[in-house]
Amino acid sequence: MEKTKLVAFTFDDGPLPYADDSTAMRILKTYEKYGQTATFFYWGERINDASAPEMKFAQSIGCEAGNHTFTHCPLTEKTVEEMKDELKKTSDAVENVLGVAPKLMRLPYLASNETVTATVDYPMINCSADSRDWDNATTEEIIQRIMDVEAAGELENAIILMHEPYATTAAAVEYLIPTLMEKGYRFVSVSELAKQNGVELQKHTIYGKL
């Protein structure tokens, strides 16, 4: 029996209008099927009555909700007041649906500078590996990138950047979860990964690998 290795997959840019076969629901049903969890960083202006059921389903299976700003513009182009507004509006929208406010955030385009880190009063979760699913990757390419990270011995405790609106991502997740579980991996939220590693996530701090 191999030792359990933890990894946190993260999915940005949802929620999507609910449909049984949406890319988001394909991803979530895969997590449900295998009893695993992940973190979803929500784009505030995409939260509405049509997309709320996806968020509630994610919460019901133990997934974590994060803040990905309201309009998804690089915060480096915003004033301090605009940044605070982006975060607050998204936090309120998430809390309105789920009853709890997000504790983590992901910067749009991972764009930061000193003003951004001084202003954002959340732990900012970057990634230790990028699936590059946003860059027209095929399902096979996404799978290969993750398996290359695994082969390099860098998947344990990794934070993986993915996006929920792509069918290629959904198909890759359907393959990767059972395949990596066979290799001893378990999939957890970013907060759980931090906890298991004894890391107390701090506000105004950017995290890649834990």
Ligand SMILES: [Zn+2]
């Ligand atoms: Zn994004």
